[in-house]
Amino acid sequence: GQNIDQPTEMTATEGAIVQINCTYQTSGFNGLFWYQQHAGEAPTFLSYNVLDGLEEKGRFSSFLSRSKGYSYLLLKELQMKDSASYLCAVIDSNYQLIWGAGTKLIIKP
Amino acid sequence: GAVVSQHPSWVICKSGTSVKIECRSLDFQATTMFWYRQFPKQSLMLMATSNEGSKATYEQGVEKDKFLINHASLTLSTLTVTSAHPEDSSFYICSATGTSGSNSYNEQFFGPGTRLTVL
Numbered sequence: 001g002q003n004i005d006q007p008t009e010m011t012a013t014e015g016a017i018v019q020i021n022c023t024y025q026t027s028g029f030n031g032l033f034w035y036q037q038h039a040g041e042a043p044t045f046l047s048y049n050v051l052d053g054l055e056e057k058g059r060f061s062s063f064l065s066r067s068k069g070y071s072y073l074l075l076k077e078l079q080m081k082d083s084a085s086y087l088c089a090v091i092d093s094n095y096q097l098i099w100g101a102g103t104k105l106i107i108k109p
Numbered sequence: 110g111a112v113v114s115q116h117p118s119w120v121i122c123k124s125g126t127s128v129k130i131e132c133r134s135l136d137f138q139a140t141t142m143f144w145y146r147q148f149p150k151q152s153l154m155l156m157a158t159s160n161e162g163s164k165a166t167y168e169q170g171v172e173k174d175k176f177l178i179n180h181a182s183l184t185l186s187t188l189t190v191t192s193a194h195p196e197d198s199s200f201y202i203c204s205a206t207g208t209s210g211s212n213s214y215n216e217q218f219f220g221p222g223t224r225l226t227v228l
Contacts (some may be wrong), residue, residue: 033216042115042202043153043217087153097143097217101152 002026004100006088011106019056020057020073020086020103028093034073035087043087046073075105083107086096111137113205115220122193123228130188130223132203139205142186143217144178147200159186181206193227200224 004024012018024032031050035043049055049064049071061074073086088100112135122128132142144156144165159165161178167173177189186205190197190211201224204217 031215035219040200040224042204042222045216045218048216091215097155099153099155 002092002098004088004090005100006086006100006103008101009104009106011108012067012075012109014078014109017074017076018078018105020069020075020105021086022088022100024069024071024090024098024100026090026092026098029066030063030091030093030095032062032091033073033087033089033097034071034096035058036084036088037087038084046086047063078107080107080109083098111135111205111207111209111218113139113203113218113220113222117223118221119224119226121226121228124194125192127189127191128193128225130190130201130203131189132186132220134184134205134207134218137205137207137209137218138183139186139207141206142180142185143204144176144186144188145202145204147202147222149200153202156188164224164225185200190225193225195227198225198227 006022034046037043044108047062059076064071085102085104087102090098114133116131128133141228143161145151145153155168156171157165157167159178161183180186202222204219
């Protein structure tokens with residue numbers, strides 16, 4: 001079966017750095033997305049990785065290792081507004097998007 | 110980036126009535142649109158995928174006669190919840206992928222969602 005695992009919840013301190021991990025087992029791979037979703041709102045796109053390595057975009061970076069079926073989202077200089085759920089999603093060989101359950105990130109002052 | 114709008118933002122209706130939700134791509138051609146449902150504190154659940162001009166493909170367990178999806182143009186898809194019941198109360202979100210000029214989007218762009226409450 002297809003499976004995406006990410007921690008259910010994480011807590012971090014304002015100004016700190018946090019890494020949210022995602023591991024996947026899917027039938028084929030055509031890319032991995034990270035989305036941010038604030039409570040009561042729709043998801044917003046953060047990043048897309050299809051090749052191994054680190055993609056940096058401001059305070060957010062996303063890393064992919066296809067051989068390990070592993071990705072992480074790194075958030076630096078955390079702000080209170082970063083409190084949200086972070087969703088990992090993988091496109092499989094049929095170009096279906098498989099969603100993780102999301103990681104709820106709680107930022108404390 | 111590409112923009113997707115959704116209307117209405119929220120709707121309250123009586124049990125047994127039908128509700129139509131519109132999803133529009135504002136600045137790109139949405140060749141594929143997706144409809145999701147999300148219950149409180151749960152992850153997104155894909156309901157169906159629709160390609161412009163074709164019948165929607167429904168996920169297992171989603172009643173196609175209850176959730177009618179129309180994707181008649183490259184900028185508009187509609188979801189109609191027929192004979193809505195309280196258990197249909199949820200957050201419905203559409204997303205789209207497509208093209209704009211020479212740009213082709215891999216990522217899904219989400220609409221803001223529609224909160225449906227059935228009394």
